[in-house]
Amino acid sequence: MATCTHCSNDLSTGTSCTVEALHMNGRRFSLVRHRRRRGDTNGRCGDCGVRDGGLHHLGCDLQRCPGCGGQLISCWCSWDEFPEREREPDAWDEQAAFDDDADVIPLAPSRPVGPVGPPRGQVPLAVAVAPCRARHHADLASVAEWCLASGRSVDLDIAAMAFELLLNRFGGSESPLRRPDVAHLQQIDVPNWCAIADTRWPASVAFNVWSVLTWMDDVGRIPPGSDPLDALREPLRCYGGLDADGCEQPDGSPRDVDCQCYLPFDPTVPAGMIQRVVSQRHLEPLIALVHPPDPSSLDTFEHAAPLLRLRKRLRSVDYPIDVEVVDWSFAGRTDAVGTTPPLWLYRHEPSARRGYDLLGLDEDGHVFQVTRDRRRKAGYRWKASPDTGVRRAFSY
Incomplete structure (x- = not known):
């Protein structure tokens, strides 16, 4: 029976880890929860076995580092929960250089050249999206008014990032918007944009993209020939964890939609299939x-x-x-x-x-x-x- 060394929970039960955040120099960094991916049926993590919506156990191969965005167990970020481990001496230390038994000495040292840089993801999201907010100021003001009238909250920083990615997607802003485009936006475009901007991946992307798409449909901004709005919002429910009304579901709630995120929308599919x-x-x-x-x-x-x-x-x-x-x-x-x-x-x-x-x-x-x-x-x-x-x- 394998157990988590940090929360002592049995990994075979799918129970969420109790560690919700990591700490560095007194600052708190929240961990991203596991979400079911395309093709999964039971929704559990392939490494630590945590259920959909739960927190990966520290040491899981699929856990992202909240600092650099890479694999947590292999990154160079110095977290309080992971005290720095002693490295094995390489072939260029003093003992190996004068050891008569060392027949072969590598020509390049194994330690990284130069000091290790600070963790990535240190740029605040508001700073990273400031140019986007300036470019889409009028649209963001309209979205804010629409959300206020609809009783929905909105994060204008994430909305600005969504506008930037939707208008600069492959094919241009006037090309029809398809269901796989929305899936690609939240699973690939947003993480890549955050990595390039050196900022952390926000957690409520699906909720705010739902608001942007619904506003675009209300004001006629969705390009002609696009998939219906319900089809465009399906990936936000499947991968993003939203319900039929576009609200975030409690952690661990089962998905109420079957995954068709990367399949082309077919209007001839009979109801119930x-x-x-x-x-x-x-x-x-x-x-x-x-x-x-x-x-x-x-x-x-x-x-x-x-x-x-x-x-x-x-x-x-x-x-x-x-x-x-x-x-x-x-x-x-x-x-x-x-x-x-x-x-x-x-x-x-x-x-x-x-x-x-x-x-x-x-x-x-x-x-x-x-x-x-x-x-x-x-x-x-x-x-x-x-x-x-x-x-x-x-x-x-």
């Missing part, structure tokens, strides 16, 4: 329309019945690969198309980020594989396969 990537082994991802899983049934084995039937058959023939139900998450159910029956789709969580296809099973647990077929409108078809075809869906 979503898009799901079933294969990424081709130049373009293959997308299926599925009925999303009911959150109330995920804690039961109701959705796992086809998977259990497949496991039973594989065990009856002593197949060397076992299907562990706990390693698979239910991704949704497709409708019957032609001779293809309704399929239950599953994702192997340990292999989810390696590009493996989703596993398709019919009601009796028979395997169906994705096969490229350019004659089909969707670009693929489901092909019945022997039970051994389960190997294409995970790494073992």
